[in-house]
Amino acid sequence: MASTNKCIRVPLSPENRVAGTRKHLQIALQYAIVPLTLLLLWEAAVRFGWVPNSLIASPSQVAIRLMKMLGNLSLEKNALVSLKRLSVGFALGTATGIAAGVLVGASRIGARMLEPTILTLLPIPPIAWIPLLIILFGIGDASKIALISLGSFCTLFFSTTYGIRTADRNLVELAQVLDKDRRILVLEILLPGAIPNILSSMRVALALSWTLLICSEVIASSSGLGWLIWDARNFSRADDMIVGMIAVGILGKASDWLLDLLERRLTRWRVAYRELQNG
């Protein structure tokens, strides 16, 4: 074996391999240090009574409760209800927001007809719509979906309009020289050019959608993760409350990750700073 080692240069010498493992450990530690410290502090705070431990559960209590709620499906049921409201509302609001944004950004008539109205409604915080939406749609799914749609619509309308209006005029001129009609100009030049804007604002809209979902479920609902959190608070079940919060956190992160994947897929043509960072 020693002789082969002399003849063939192995890609990683033992020293390098150790250095490589150490590097990986270092990176893992960089990821883990903040959450681990927070968990330990939290556990300690409840155990040593730094916080009222009848009102706040420790991470270990929460973990046990989480397993139980997964086991009796109560967490999954409420998560599913919330996810349905979120995805339908987000999809509806995003689609109509992009459509209205294209119409207003690419057509002067569209802008005259829609823009003043939308821009007047835009400054009203979506939360202020909740009472009206409950009157109109009741306390079931419909009012939550409407609220989330509204929030996503406003965000996407703004960024799509902006993205289209700031399109590269040289490319517009190119389409003109090549005798392209309006449809092709919009679909192949203006809209793709606005995609980076649209995708980054979709992530903003998604975060807003989670906020609006939980708000509306806290205010008036009998199901969903927001209801679960609020109901647990009303019955002083600290562990349930935190399980609900953690579920929102994990699902929120997962949904953002999906959008991040979509963004990378649709904007492969760009050389972005993050590719340089990732080497």
Next chain:
Amino acid sequence: MANSLEVDVSSKHFNVNGGVLRVLDHISFQLASGEFVVLLGPSGCGKTTLIRMVLGLDTQYEGEIRIGHKKVLGTGLDRAIVFQEPRLIPWKSVRKNIEFALPKHDPQHSSHVDDLINFIGLQGFEDAWPNQLSGGMAQRVALARALVNLPDLLLLDEPFGALDSLTKIAMQAELLRIFEREGTTTLMITHDIDEAIFLADRIIVLSARPASIRTEIRIPFAHPRDRTSQDFQRVRSELMRIFHA
């Protein structure tokens, strides 16, 4: 032979900040079919404005521009342009960028596009994004896009102005090779004297703004032209004299 392009512009001006900026002053010339003509003039003299008028992007002027005796009223696929910058669509691959120029996608064109890609030496880069190309390669794609519709008139607006000098010389030879194969009537504008002498059948020299035609020089010697030859240097000094007069 029928004239491919007839330019007869008495005046072109812009309204700038309440004032009037005169850009063109009595520009009149013709291009015979299959001719390669270079408009040579100082930077900012109004060359690009003239190109935009021939393209039909700007129709506000006094006079007339005709292609094959038909008055130019707007843009059309009988004319093609290569701009100073490649102006490729960043989210389309090399092949999709070339195909974008086609009136509508039909499979018959596909072999023509392949042929063009091979001809300009971009095989293997069909699926590359524009931002992965060098400046010279990107400008080759722009040339292929301009040629894909077999235009009657090819317009070149300082197409190699942004390239380094070695790439520029290579691209000039490339352009000549394309011109010899396709035989497309070509109008090029540039402020590069050597480029003009190397490529043109005829050089039309423009004055500073408002641009008017100072003189016209026919380049009698055959391609490929040797930049170091005596003939070349003679024309070069003549043009230098005109510009410094």
